[in-house]
Amino acid sequence: MQTTQHVLFERSEMKDRHLVRKKIREHIADKAKLPILIFPEGTCVNNTSVMMFKKGSFEVGGTIHPVAIKYDPRFGDAFWNSTKYSMMTYFFNVITSWAIVCNVWYLPPMVKEEEEDAVHFADRVKAVIAAQGGMSVLPWDGGLKRKKIKESFKEEQQKKYCQIV
Secondary structure (H helix, E strand, C coil), rough: CCCCCCCCCCCCCCCHHHHHHHHHHHHHHCCCCCCCCCCCCCCCCCEEEEEEHHHHCCCCCCCCCCCEEEEEECCCCCCCCCCCCHHHHHHHHCCCCCCCEEEEEECCCCCCCCCCCCCHHHHHHHHHHHHHCCCCCCCCCCHHHHHHHCCCHHHHHHHHHHCCC
């Protein structure tokens, strides 16, 4: 990856975040370079929904070319449920499946609107991708499936539920 134009970073390192933002801005400013491929969701989910996007991808400016990707599990499921299957079991299931079929939709380019911040822009792009793939939009981070949920987040969701009821 280091021989190509990949931008490598350590997500937990604050200095790396600023350096990556600078490298991405420089990259998109150079029209001779290819577009950057970013997966702003930060994790893969099970083909039913699109999780919260990381805002950093939407802070650097430039045009976003959204792509909706959805796997068709009829011949083999590409999703790895790491709580249910070991890596070896998942690998065996993938290599012995009939086929891994994937629908890919290239959506119209999108740019940040004048009064829009990075979070709202990311949400707008996410909504377009989810609608095209027939998936639901989730307002939380994909990291929640690996971390303990904060009490404040639970309380906030409980309040919202109470208001509905």
